[in-house]
Amino acid sequence: MSNKEVEVVFQPEGKRAKVPGGTNLLECADEAGVDIKSDCGGKQVCGKCKVIIEEGADSLSSPTSKEREELGEDLDEGYRLACAAEVGGNVLATVPDESRRGKQVILTEGLEVDFEIDPPLKKYRVEPETPSLADDTPDFERMRNFLNSEYGTQVEDIEHSTLKKLPRVLRDNMGRYEETFTASVLDNNLIRLEKGQKEDYYGVAVDIGTTTVVAYLTDMRTGEVISISSTMNPQVKYGEDVMRRVTMSFQEENGMEKLNKVIVEGLNDLLGEVCEDAGITRDDIMEVTVVGNTGMHNLFVGIHAEFVSKSPYVQAVGRSLDLTPKESKIDIYEGGNVHVLPTIAGWMGADTVGCLITTTPYEQKETQLMIDVGTNGELVLGNEDRLIGASTAAGPALEGAHVKHGMRAAPGAIQYVRIDPSTYEPKLDIIENEPARGLCGSGIIDIVAEMVRTGILQQNGRFNKDLETDRVRKSKAGKGNEYVAVWAEDSGIDKDIVISLEDVREVQLAKGAIRAGSNILMDEFGVETVDEIALAGAFGNYIDPTSALIIGLFPEIDRDKVNMVGNAAGIGSRLALIDEEKRKEAEWLVDEVKYYRLAAHEGFDMSFAKAQWFPHTKKDELYPNYDEILALREEESEL
Template sequence: MAKFKIVFQPSGRRGEFDGELTILDAAKSLGVPLESLCGGEGWCGRCKVIVEKGSENLSPLTTEEKKLLSDEELSLNYRLACRAELRGDVVVSVPEVSVARVQVVRKPLLEIPVELKPALKKYYVELPPPTLQDPTGDLERLLKTLEETHGLKNLKVDYPVLKGLSKALRDGEWKATVTVWCGSEIVKVEPGRSERLYGVAIDVGTTTMVGYLLDLTTGKLAAYHSLMNPQVPFGEDVMSRITYVMDNSDGLERLHQKVISGINSITESLAKQAGVSLSDLYEVVLVGNTCMHHLLLKLSPEHLGCSPFPPTLHQPVDVKARELGVRILPSGNLHVLPIEAGFVGADNVGVLIAVEPWKSEEVQLIIDIGTNGEIVLGNKDRILSASCATGPAFEGAHIKYGMRAAPGAIEKVKIDAESLDVEYETIGGEKPRGICGSGIIQVTAEMFKAGVILHTGSFNKQLETPRIRKTSEGYEFVLAWKDETAVGADIAVTQKDIRAIQLAKAAMYAGAKVLMKRFGADHVEQVILAGAFGTYIDKEAAMVIGMFPDCPLEKVSSVGNAAGEGARLALLNLSKREEAKWIAEKVHYVEIAVDPHFQDEFVAAMMFPHQKDSFPHVEHLLPKEES
């Protein structure tokens, strides 16, 4: 088989490859930091490269490239790295706009105080060595000592622990530390005295995964790490991944292995950050939507894709780490919180045990913002939940200059209503490279307030400013001029970007209105924002564009990654696991897609901020002609 050479400039990294593969594949193999928000699926347009030599040695232009690359870019030999296959030797340049940057972890935890009562506990013991007069077996000797000194009875021992038991006891000269899970099973025996005891809480999101390392002896956060869900190349949302499983005989296995690889990347990073061994990680508590839940447990999500959307199970799951290939202590436990329904999963249960709406007198609207948005409405009387497919627009995807929350991402914007001059702030204070999810919400609100876009979301063609221009793809508004940016091009918000935000916010708003009708509430008294960037969203901007119904701004709060917080609480306190089981059974799930009011509510919510609902708490901010 022929070998093809590829050189990446300006880094100079090069390599030889057998057979046909894409430029993106080669970049990954050589460690070239090339952006690919969609994971190589061909829809984000972020992996642009310039072919300096050997353009004839690449596969022909694809439909995706003709759609995502401008005429000017095509004339300059731009290609999408994920679509251009090597057929011979090439030299390519990676423009600044395509250089991948390290994502900033934007899923902070509230770290709600909780009594430290983890599933695992360590016990130090000193055993009498065996003698001719007392040749009792090592296990029986250990069990007797544990009962006499710590009151532990009827303990089981995990088989791999049993295999290493005799050596551990003798290496410690009959002094050992025994780790017990849930007061019932020995999962580790170490020579001498050992105090290291860690657990991991992981939120498996459709787009992003984030993990937190907790010291189970103190309850303190020791490290955190986030990454793009490795399943993204197989589909940007849950339905596309369900379809992939249904259409491919090895689909379930592949998606399962991808999510496990993501979990392992997290555990390895956390252990490295904290300077501990993977064997010091004793338990992982996981949350995720129902599809992610099924895929990580290697349960087919096929039936989640069609009515009545039944999951394989609702109850929580405990499984040995070695059974799923998760890299922690092999005898360690994976605990997956229970799920509510086909599209409201363990992540929402995590949110609920963190926020505890059943203790509230006021009607709370809890919105977990992400690719698979989840909504909860309720108080001490009852709680309703629903799922709405907002898509990845709030994650920065499907936005022309959208990007992850990395250095250089525009996250705050102010547009002068008179001059239309733009002031912005970027993550890290670097020159702008794109717009992150929280940034696009504020940009949209500022454009609406300044009259750049109208009530319908269309551009105001009456304004005369160089920032509004028409391209072959439609109208756009320039946020940052070429000489201000780090990417050698203007950064703009397009009409298509605005439509993507309208679709996402309309789905969320319509879902909330359906729940309000079911609940019998004509208004909400509190709005709680959770999710990937709930903490970073400007609540005033969110209300201006109509992401949720009107509410006093002082009653709108952000709780960060509440799903991850719920996983943390369940890791640190066993009672929270019982609470999770209780609330998963108590919540009433509403299938909003079949609700007769949903479509009308969705259409009305496409407007900024809404076609008919009033917003008295931000009315003074709305354009006069649109209010």
């Protein structure tokens, strides 16, 4: 075999490598950037690296005996083991799906998520015969037949704008087919046909939060996020909280139109930003996936939302939606798709589904409690056997709302607090080291935990009035006492920044709701402890698990069994964009998660009352190692 350079092309991507003769196809694939499974490391024994030789079979090295054994009859069908076959001339090979390596990508600090790069939307290189009088199969049917015979891909429909241009796109000026095209197929639908080889294509995963909207521009070939942009949800101007907006949507004239218009415009602006950043055009974006709570979902899709906001909180649709760019008014490639993830029940929305396909409790033996703290607190408890869930009206306080000096995680927000147990003086960490303007979610949990640990707060949430410090004082504005975190002269707002009894009360209500919800789910599930906790939500990455344990936000658990999964809903949107299996899981979850209505649960009120204490009225029973947790914190604080 000569050493001359040869070219190897891998289908369906059409990726190419130029290599010296004698290189094996597995190395060629690596060179071309095509991922082929090779579990045995190229030793010709695992049989995973099968490829189909389309052209140039004769120029390959003869099949080895191991190869014959591994492939059997497949050998006659044109299969070779990539790790065995060495090239001696140009080769065109197809890499079947089964031989492709799934990728494992670490998406967030707290979590490794397994997924395959297997987007529902796929591109294929097509090289059909030009029609003739003897073979006058219509253009669409010709593409369909090629995709079916070459890739086993079923195509049934063709998107309307694609059809209209099809005859022209296919042909050169002489009326004959060009040689190579790229077909984009989504759900058996030919949604695009481009001249030549257009390997790259893009999608955008979107997370519509009540407060923040994030867009992740994704390279669909690699799953890589190549640009992120976020913005405040422009609906905020109509109301900070989701219920106000939903109410406006049906009470105010053209309320829905206004709310829908601003979020659509906001999204289109974000898409424009990520495109500009990445140097692509809107027309390059083929698909968008969307998660959001039920309110955001309805206002984005334009669904009449009156009745999902009133008992019995029934949503219009559970299953996922596929909208055209026209229907959704999202400005991407006109034949593209906007996929909205499904919702589980009333207010357990597409955001929770996004979290679950990220934390995947259904794939493990260990029991996971997933807590998504956002506008509400959503809880899902379960493992591979079953999943149960509940919503709590818990979120806002923990995100800084309803707390007098609460604020978003922005410059000037206190995000970390430690209190000296002898002097009651606080040590603070403020975002961007600006003069403090308030406390963000993690700061609130920190400060309350530290007030509990240092005895400023009693177990029942009352202030201890007998402390030797002017930081604890009678509240100037409201009732009861308050703790001064920052004196006016050091603050950025020329006022003392305080945590009042009322603020503590808000935290108690919020954490009590989540804790009581967890308890009821654990009762229903028949467990007394959980094996792991996944903490999701915009502030999930910042919250200190020890502080959360001190206030009793969740059941007692080893600190390293608490995973901060960050914006898991957004990650779920990304996963759904690039992994078809994840969409199926999402759809499956709708029926799979049994949803409990806490309000309807007999024991809820009592459980709720008990869970408002720090960490709980049944502290000794539920937090047997509470003192160790406090000790751990003390050690940390001393560092």
